[in-house]
Amino acid sequence: MGSSTESKTVAIRRSAPSPLLWPLIFWLAGIVIGRHLAPGLWLSLALAGGFALLAVFSKGLRPPLILLLFCVGGNLHWQAHGTKAQPFADYLLLRGQIQQEICFKVQRSSGPKTYQVQLYELAGHQLSEPMLLIYPEELSVGGSYSTLAEIQPLRDDAILDIHSRNYQGLIRPLKTLEQVESTDTPTLVFRARKAIQDRLDEALGVYSPLAQALLLSDSDFKREHRQSLNRAGIMHLVVVSGLHVLMLSLFLLVILRAIFPRIWAEAIFMLLLLAFAALNSWAPPITRAMLMIDLVILSRWLSRPLSIAQNLSVALFVITIVSPTQLFNLGLQLSFTAVALIAFVLPLFRSPTESSGLRSYPRKILGYMLISLVVSLGIAPLTLYYFGTASLNGVLANLLGLPLIMLLLALSILILIWDIQPFILCFQALTDLWQIWLNLCAKLPLSLEGQWISLPIAIALGLFLLVIVLKVRRSWRAWIKLAIPISLAIAALLFWPLSPKNELYIFNSGVSDCSLIFADDGSSMMIDTGGLIGQRAEMDLEAIDQTQSWLQNNLLRWLQRKRVNTLDYVVITHLHGDHAGGIYDLLRGLKVKNLILSDDSIHSELWQQTAPLLELQHTKIIAITDTCTIKLGSHRLKFLHPDLDFYATDLNNQSLVCRYDAGSQSILFTGDIEREAELYLSEHYPQELRAQILKVPHHGSRSSSNTEFLACVRPQTAVINTAQRNVYGFPHEQAIGRLTEVGAEIRYTYEGSQRFLLKP
Numbered sequence: 001m002g003s004s005t006e007s008k009t010v011a012i013r014r015s016a017p018s019p020l021l022w023p024l025i026f027w028l029a030g031i032v033i034g035r036h037l038a039p040g041l042w043l044s045l046a047l048a049g050g051f052a053l054l055a056v057f058s059k060g061l062r063p064p065l066i067l068l069l070f071c072v073g074g075n076l077h078w079q080a081h082g083t084k085a086q087p088f089a090d091y092l093l094l095r096g097q098i099q100q101e102i103c104f105k106v107q108r109s110s111g112p113k114t115y116q117v118q119l120y121e122l123a124g125h126q127l128s129e130p131m132l133l134i135y136p137e138e139l140s141v142g143g144s145y146s147t148l149a150e151i152q153p154l155r156d157d158a159i160l161d162i163h164s165r166n167y168q169g170l171i172r173p174l175k176t177l178e179q180v181e182s183t184d185t186p187t188l189v190f191r192a193r194k195a196i197q198d199r200l201d202e203a204l205g206v207y208s209p210l211a212q213a214l215l216l217s218d219s220d221f222k223r224e225h226r227q228s229l230n231r232a233g234i235m236h237l238v239v240v241s242g243l244h245v246l247m248l249s250l251f252l253l254v255i256l257r258a259i260f261p262r263i264w265a266e267a268i269f270m271l272l273l274l275a276f277a278a279l280n281s282w283a284p285p286i287t288r289a290m291l292m293i294d295l296v297i298l299s300r301w302l303s304r305p306l307s308i309a310q311n312l313s314v315a316l317f318v319i320t321i322v323s324p325t326q327l328f329n330l331g332l333q334l335s336f337t338a339v340a341l342i343a344f345v346l347p348l349f350r351s352p353t354e355s356s357g358l359r360s361y362p363r364k365i366l367g368y369m370l371i372s373l374v375v376s377l378g379i380a381p382l383t384l385y386y387f388g389t390a391s392l393n394g395v396l397a398n399l400l401g402l403p404l405i406m407l408l409l410a411l412s413i414l415i416l417i418w419d420i421q422p423f424i425l426c427f428q429a430l431t432d433l434w435q436i437w438l439n440l441c442a443k444l445p446l447s448l449e450g451q452w453i454s455l456p457i458a459i460a461l462g463l464f465l466l467v468i469v470l471k472v473r474r475s476w477r478a479w480i481k482l483a484i485p486i487s488l489a490i491a492a493l494l495f496w497p498l499s500p501k502n503e504l505y506i507f508n509s510g511v512s513d514c515s516l517i518f519a520d521d522g523s524s525m526m527i528d529t530g531g532l533i534g535q536r537a538e539m540d541l542e543a544i545d546q547t548q549s550w551l552q553n554n555l556l557r558w559l560q561r562k563r564v565n566t567l568d569y570v571v572i573t574h575l576h577g578d579h580a581g582g583i584y585d586l587l588r589g590l591k592v593k594n595l596i597l598s599d600d601s602i603h604s605e606l607w608q609q610t611a612p613l614l615e616l617q618h619t620k621i622i623a624i625t626d627t628c629t630i631k632l633g634s635h636r637l638k639f640l641h642p643d644l645d646f647y648a649t650d651l652n653n654q655s656l657v658c659r660y661d662a663g664s665q666s667i668l669f670t671g672d673i674e675r676e677a678e679l680y681l682s683e684h685y686p687q688e689l690r691a692q693i694l695k696v697p698h699h700g701s702r703s704s705s706n707t708e709f710l711a712c713v714r715p716q717t718a719v720i721n722t723a724q725r726n727v728y729g730f731p732h733e734q735a736i737g738r739l740t741e742v743g744a745e746i747r748y749t750y751e752g753s754q755r756f757l758l759k760p
Helices: 002-007 021-036 041-057 062-082 087-095 188-216 220-224 226-232 242-259 262-279 284-302 308-322 324-328 330-344 358-386 394-417 421-442 455-472 476-495 550-561 583-589 605-613 675-684 707-713 733-741
Strands: 098-111 114-122 125-134 144-153 169-173 178-180 503-506 515-518 524-527 566-571 591-598 620-624 628-632 635-641 657-662 665-669 693-695 717-720 745-748 754-757
Touching: 021 062, 021 308, 021 324, 041 062, 062 308, 062 324, 087 125, 087 144, 098 125, 114 144, 188 220, 188 262, 188 394, 188 421, 220 226, 226 394, 226 421, 242 262, 242 284, 242 330, 242 394, 262 284, 284 308, 284 330, 308 324, 308 330, 324 330, 330 358, 358 394, 358 455, 394 421, 455 476, 550 583, 566 583, 566 628, 583 591, 635 675, 675 707, 707 733, 733 745
Parallel strands: 125 169, 524 566, 566 591, 591 620, 665 693, 693 717, 717 745
Antiparallel strands: 098 114, 098 144, 114 125, 144 169, 144 178, 503 515, 503 754, 515 524, 628 635, 635 657, 657 665
């Protein structure tokens, strides 16, 4: 009886509490504080010492003090990880760009004309730096090349970017690449990946991308079918994740246990899992699944059962200790959220007396659909925040999609071992069926696209789901204790603050202009809308409804996350593509109450051609014919140029120029005016030009920012809207020199979007 009972011991117990849960929460909170608040190393060390001393001498306060020590420890760990020396990255940022002979190895394709590469030689010096390469021709993955190239730093935009960049710089070859013999020996993992890719390509041909996605996290298939996968709600099926590790585990364990004794089979299996994680670059979801499965096996060996909470806690502790930045990885967040939902919520819906046999299948299908529904709802706050998408179509799509992927994964492994024709034909047939099913489910109506939510809203939704989980689990004591504070937190997150106030943003939009003002009463004004992607700055707006804009790709999601659905005013300084290129997408994505243009712009032939393409039914058009003032709360915006007496045929010199006054602060917006307009303003409005912040005219061109004009403005801060590398050579040295002479602090938007706090 004793051995029988022992053999039925379950390694993971559902109900056991996790003593690691609260320390983990405080550890993760410390990492979050370190990333967003940066309290400083010495302050953190002082707090750690203080809490430790109190814990030693105060027995009654010891438990909360130990939790606070975990919080400080997480913060210190983040700071230690984040302050690692990166000499090449720092040097590249200091120089701005480097032109040298380089050698690099191609790691993988990242999209059309884009490759992930490892830079291993620069001007004869050995190094190892991850880079992105832009090159129009096809390159051999694993191949090494040399060329003369320009390297630019890749910078994070603290305002617009959610995800940190994984690459130090961007390589643009200045001459044709030459393939060379690599001086270093490829790693075992790289050679294994290359061998698997080659074998799958040879055996499956055009069907190979799906097999490589399932085994190696290759992104080609995902990139090609991204929209359909998002709409169908089954992106997780073609991105290697914990689900694939579980399917792989079931497949391999059956085979290994048929060949070896249980202990040996599990030991070999753990080594194979380690190799699989290495092949997939230690992606957080795969590492999480590997750790959890290994913990289950080890706990069984040691006869020390683990609860799911303990298992999840240990796995997350290990991952964040190795790399705290992984906490902010979307894959890790989705993976742990999905597993927690499956582990803690779904067992409550299962009947302990479920029967087996044919009669149980309808109930099993309903249970399977319930799993998909719970997970889809649980991860919706994350997907809406990061991607603006959410889908319940996966509730149906998973019914056939998951079994098909399980079969395709098994066939992919079998083809690697033995690429006989029956396996290949089965794989091709199942892939075709998968494609038909994907296209069908993508047409279902239960999906959202382009609906980004703010971080407070995402947290509020997560807390709301937590309340529901506590209610469903019948955790009455916890529910009674937490329902009221969680409800208050949700209300605060939903309704405070209602809108941004007293802020100015000058965005990093390349060689184009886009600024946004929030007045002290929350009213908003955007000045210019950024440019059209792939078009020169001075191009007109003929293809505005057919060309992607910077605003659509970058700013709309940021505005939605800031809960900005309406703009009170939008000013278009002039009708060049780099200033008005985003107006089509802006009017489609947001409500614009008032659109302001110069009288010259409204009566131009270009506007007459463009206006019919725009959604202007609910927007008032305001023409500026002379100097005038608009109030925004207690602030005001005064238009100075062009006035009734100014005339110019050049579109740049017709740009609207306006000064925004917020208390004692003034900001001057200048469009693309050049010397002619600057001299006119200096002669007619010398007192009106005075401003602390200057949006530098015409991206810092040599024909702008003239001495007479700057003598009137006398800016303390000058912001230049430009890309670091551009065909115009902006900003020019002459303009920089003149700005330096007046003592202005010069900021460049390519260093990141600029934010200024305005006085009430």
